[in-house]
Amino acid sequence: xxxxxxxxxxxxxxxxxxxxxxxxxxxxxxxxxxxxxxxxxxxxxxxxxxxxxxxxxxxxxxxxxxxxxxxxxxxxxxxxxxxxxxxxxxxxxxxxxxxxxxxxxxxxxxxxxxxxxxxxxxxxxxxxxxxxxxxxxxxxxxxxxxxxxxxxxxxxxxxxxxxxxxxxxxxxxxxxxxxxxxxxxxxxxxxxxxxxxxxxxxxxxxxxxxxxxxxxxxxxxxxxxxxxxxxxxxxxxxxxxxxxxxxxxxxxxxxxxxxxxxxxxxxxxxxxxxxxxxxxxxxxxxxxxxxxxxxxxxxxxxxxxxxxxxxxxxxxxxxxxxxxxxxxxxxxxxxxxxxxxxxxxxxxxxxxxxxxxxxxxxxxxxxxxxxxxxxxxxxxxxxxxxxxxxxxxxxxxxxxxxxxxxxxxxxxxxxxxxxxxxxxxxxxxxxxxxxxxxxxxxxxxxxxxxxxxxxxxxxxxxxxxxxxxxxxxxxxxxxxxxxxxxxxxxxxxxxxxxxxxx
Amino acid sequence: xxxxxxxxxxxxxxxxxxxxxxxxxxxxxxxxxxxxxxxxxxxxxxxxxxxxxxxxxxxxxxxxxxxxxxxxxxxxxxxxxxxxxxxxxxxxxxxxxxxxxxxxxxxxxxxxxxxxxxxxxxxxxxxxxxxxxxxxxxxxxxxxxxxxxxxxxxxx
Numbered sequence: 281x282x283x284x285x286x287x288x289x290x291x292x293x294x295x296x297x298x299x300x301x302x303x304x305x306x307x308x309x310x311x312x313x314x315x316x317x318x319x320x321x322x323x324x325x326x327x328x329x330x331x332x333x334x335x336x337x338x339x340x341x342x343x344x345x346x347x348x349x350x351x352x353x354x355x356x357x358x359x360x361x362x363x364x365x366x367x368x369x370x371x372x373x374x375x376x377x378x379x380x381x382x383x384x385x386x387x388x389x390x391x392x393x394x395x396x397x398x399x400x401x402x403x404x405x406x407x408x409x410x411x412x413x414x415x416x417x418x419x420x421x422x423x424x425x426x427x428x429x430x431x432x433x434x435x436x437x438x439x440x441x442x443x444x445x446x447x448x449x450x451x452x453x454x455x456x457x458x459x460x461x462x463x464x465x466x467x468x469x470x471x472x473x474x475x476x477x478x479x480x481x482x483x484x485x486x487x488x489x490x491x492x493x494x495x496x497x498x499x500x501x502x503x504x505x506x507x508x509x510x511x512x513x514x515x516x517x518x519x520x521x522x523x524x525x526x527x528x529x530x531x532x533x534x535x536x537x538x539x540x541x542x543x544x545x546x547x548x549x550x551x552x553x554x555x556x557x558x559x560x561x562x563x564x565x566x567x568x569x570x571x572x573x574x575x576x577x578x579x580x581x582x583x584x585x586x587x588x589x590x591x592x593x594x595x596x597x598x599x600x601x602x603x604x605x606x607x608x609x610x611x612x613x614x615x616x617x618x619x620x621x622x623x624x625x626x627x628x629x630x631x632x633x634x635x636x637x638x639x640x641x642x643x644x645x646x647x648x649x650x651x652x653x654x655x656x657x658x659x660x661x662x663x664x665x666x667x668x669x670x671x672x673x674x675x676x677x678x679x680x681x682x683x684x685x686x687x688x689x690x691x692x693x694x695x696x697x698x699x700x701x702x703x704x705x706x707x708x709x710x711x712x713x714x715x716x717x718x719x720x721x722x723x724x725x726x727x728x729x730x731x732x733x734x735x736x737x738x739x740x741x742x743x744x745x746x747x748x749x750x751x752x753x754x755x756x757x758x759x760x761x762x763x764x765x766x767x768x769x770x771x772x773x774x775x776x777x778x779x780x781x782x
Numbered sequence: 783x784x785x786x787x788x789x790x791x792x793x794x795x796x797x798x799x800x801x802x803x804x805x806x807x808x809x810x811x812x813x814x815x816x817x818x819x820x821x822x823x824x825x826x827x828x829x830x831x832x833x834x835x836x837x838x839x840x841x842x843x844x845x846x847x848x849x850x851x852x853x854x855x856x857x858x859x860x861x862x863x864x865x866x867x868x869x870x871x872x873x874x875x876x877x878x879x880x881x882x883x884x885x886x887x888x889x890x891x892x893x894x895x896x897x898x899x900x901x902x903x904x905x906x907x908x909x910x911x912x913x914x915x916x917x918x919x920x921x922x923x924x925x926x927x928x929x930x931x932x933x934x935x936x937x938x
Binding site for chain 2: 319457459499527531547550608610614615646683684696704
């Protein structure tokens with residue numbers, strides 16, 4: 281029977297992929313894959329033909345009988361036909377390294393993984409030895425993809441040189457930023473990449489145990505990755521001198537902060553630790569620990585396979601290699617766009633993202649999750665680069681880009697930032713724990729037109745205190761969305777102009 | 783939704799013992815309890831404390847720190863609606879308001895007929911196809927008032 285590839289990525293399931301797979305089951309050999317990340321086309325299915333795969337989408341279950349009658353299985357049906365997936369402009373413009381296999385392979389087939397270049401990086405890593413692996417990662421210029429952008433090679437070198445009874449590799453898959461879904465897609469679409477990346481990290485620093493801390497809001501990712509671990513263990517890839525265990529979070533955003541995540545893994549309240557000591561010296565259970573974001577770890581297999589120069593040649597400034605940028609919110613073409621650093625925000629949301637889904641003008645774009653600044657169109661020339669965003673009081677975070685149209689109320693967004701911080705603060709430091717509550721109250725006073733000038737000044741002052749006085753990025757960065765809303769959209773904070781605009 | 787068991791101390795001890803051997807076992811234990819009983823009731827705290835050799839106060843602190851752990855069993859269905867920014871940008875606030883009014887409940891509450899518990903969630907990683915929710919663990923995208931109504935009608 282003809283093979284038809286139907287994604288089982290959670291976003292494809294949200295759009296009805298399960299019913300499509302069922303409708304095709306009797307007529308084709310249905311292979312479940314991850315998603316290519318073109319979410320406005322989901323469920324996007326692909327038919328295997330002698331000329332290669334032909335994509336169709338968005339396909340609903342009700343479309344299947346008609347498509348089959350019109351020649352779906354030979355790729356000749358005209359309706360919903362997208363053609364060769366790699367030639368769809370959204371994909372053709374990308375440089376897929378980390379996400380090269382996602383949406384193509386059966387995520388739980390080691391044979392597929394190997395056939396698409398899997399474990400070649402690990403083989404090279406084994407041959408070169410720990411010191412050379414660390415040198416390669418340093419030379420690649422890879423920086424932490426969780427948001428902090430710390431050079432991965434330096435972190436590894438520190439752990440490699442640290443003394444401890446045992447060492448750990450911890451993968452941060454607590455992807456809590458709104459607008460981000462790269463970790464989820466990878467765990468559901470190409471989980472062996474993470475297994476390979478963590479084995480490489482373990483080799484490099486001499487670790488014997490790996491933990492993956494996955495957020496509980498990702499039940500499908502957890503399920504797929506657990507199955508991948510079982511398969512890897514049965515194939516002898518894990519369980520000898522290095523094993524991996526997955527743990528699930530429990531709905532605390534702050535556990536995406538590395539020290540809070542370690543506390544949570546140890547079975548405690550996820551409260552942030554003061555640094556130093558660095559996790560590299562005293563991390564999980566007090567032992568030297570590499571804690572990396574999932575995208576950082578899954579970038580390693582291709583760096584080791586293709587060499588540091590190949591990766592380092594991409595990007596701009598000190599941001600080297602590719603970034604899987606996640607386009608989200610009110611966008612016509614929202615999806616995963618992996619490209620070398622340097623593409624501008626305007627290109628991302630207008631050219632690639634196609635503007636808003638609602639058809640209204642874009643008013644604000646929040647980059648980097650709930651702690652990221654809201655940028656107005658005037659800043660759309662900002663290139664996607666750690667330093668360029670920081671220079672404009674923003675951050676790229678984990679690469680989430682959330683677009684809002686002109687119906688957004690920016691005072692409401694500022695209020696939400698404080699409300700979110702108040703709900704998610706771990707409570708350890710005062711600026712975040714108390715500041716967020718006071719910030720929420722102050723925004724409410726402004727919205728109620730009470731002493732607006734004085735309260736705006738107070739809010740600004742409070743943001744300053746939180747920014748410089750908080751222990752971690754939650755309290756430290758929540759001022760970014762608040763201040764950017766105040767600075768770029770001041771009219772939304774004045775009732776008179778709010779009413780006039782409404 | 784999977785059948786939930788009503789509270790039984792011996793059953794709880796068994797659930798705890800099966801997971802307590804792990805390193806840093808607190809969260810795996812609490813997840814296992816919630817999986818079986820639909821929540822982590824107060825009565826579970828001394829059992830967890832004794833298994834982990836920590837105080838009951840510490841266990842209480844852990845349970846209450848994490849939003850996910852419920853203290854009482856949910857309704858027959860659980861809808862976790864995303865309230866984060868990417869879903870806000872496509873109308874999640876209106877969907878949330880519609881749901882609360884249709885079910886006549888607020889966040890974290892269960893409808894009077896026991897059919898539905900409504901829980902807010904901050905991001906499901908379904909940010910390109912929002913507004914998003916998980917209904918008994920199954921993802922739903924592009925929610926609006928009409929889809930919510932159809933979904934509520936189909937539930938028992």
